Amino acid sequence: MASIETPIMQPLRAIAGDWKLLPSFMPVPGMGALAVNSLVLNCSEPLLVDTGLAALRDDWLERLGEVVDPVDLKWIWISHADADHVGNLAALLEVAPSAKVLTSFLGMGKLAMAGIRPERMQIVEPGGLLEIGGRRLLPIRPPYYDAPETLGLFDPGDGLLFTADCYGALLPGPVERAEDAGVQALREGMVQWSAVDSPWLGQVDRDGLGATLKAFGALAPQCVVSSHLPPVAGGLETLSPIIFNAWCRNGGGPADTFHVEAVADVLHAAA
Template sequence: MSHFMPDLSSPTPRQKPLEVARDTYVIRALTPSVGGSWTNLNAMVIRGAEPIAVDAGMGTHRDSWFEDLFSLVDPEELRWIFLTHLDCDHSGNLVETLERCPNARVISSRGESFRVNASMGVPFERMRLLDDGEVFEIAGRKLQSLRPPVYDSPYTRGLFDHATRVYYASDAFCAPIPGDPVDWVEEIAPDLWAEGMARFHYSSLCPWVALADRALFRAEVERLGALGMEAIVSGHSPAIRGASVGQALELLARLPDAVPAPLDFAELTG
């Protein structure tokens, strides 16, 4: 059997929302990946005075997206959808969520807002613009837009919640799950986590990082580390907490010198 093609004969496991901090839940989906591994397709919900969805999942998982979203927030109560960037694995249910949640507005970077309008037909009246470093306050709770150190669109923004110190990193910190699905990266063997993180960043997110000035790139990662994050939520990784936060930052800082061997597609596709 090919190592590359996932085994589609068995059903994809279902991961229910994971509480990563007070009022903060990761909405998860899984897709089969190389060599029998899994890739997370995550989004997040922050409940509270004005509930926020962070990203809107992938269209291929629309049923579970709405099931999980509405298990956490009533459709009329959702007020905001913070869109990290327009890639389809982050915006796949955006239009449908706006249709089903009449009081929700999109929070987007200024640059991305034009594409959200042009390609998805979202009117500017249903958007609020928030850019890198800017803070958005809900009932005294500070949420800050912060671009992650690595990204596949320059419009990408992450979101830092000063109340819980959870950072939603969009695509950054992506890593596959090399076996049975897990909730947290600490459940993955450290060498497999490091290898998978390097491979994912180089194959799917930021091969340009090999060209980066080492000191400048490390300084950018340390700027993020200075926030004092309690947890990191990546769109494509199990959640990261506790000691794993520092380890994840160090793996990211070393990324320019962690160029993986190229995948042997001839062998993988057999």
């Protein structure tokens, strides 16, 4: 795995059934590289999941065009409103006149404040059911996340589970498959990313998180795609135990040095 200094776009890849992956990586100085994935469901009502990095706009739009002409795009699923997920949304909506944005209630509010017109959006929430192109997609809230509007999705037909930031990892460099990173690098990268992206995991009820991870596994996906990790074939048997062992055992994961009690101790010591 070679390190990178600028964002890079990788070739388009088929991953599960009618799903295609638009993979990219961005450098995280001092920490490695982070995958930034978009997905396309190539069906009678083409659906895009997240819109990639603005820094890669031309390359990203070119990759998208290899799957679907933006004019034919019907749906754009926005998992949450972070810049690495909505980087090309405004530009895409200009060339995709028929596309409607799917996001949660809070996501709609954030996108509206960013200038996306409400009539271009439709609210979806966990527990609902979305019928698109002759198949059913289930909006789902991942076990952990960095933004409260986050929505993953599960496609039972093709067995694909999209988990947004959940199960992401900081890796030494770009790879095509998660397993190509190696067991140790994957484990360390997932723990490091979860600590950075979801620092509240250090304060969460460990039994509750463990139960959520177990329930998530009951979906029995055949392909797992995080926004920030290359695809993992099979179920969650590799990924969920890493998070469980990091945050649900032995008092939880890495200490949050910015926790309010830690700050108070520093101030007290300096007094």
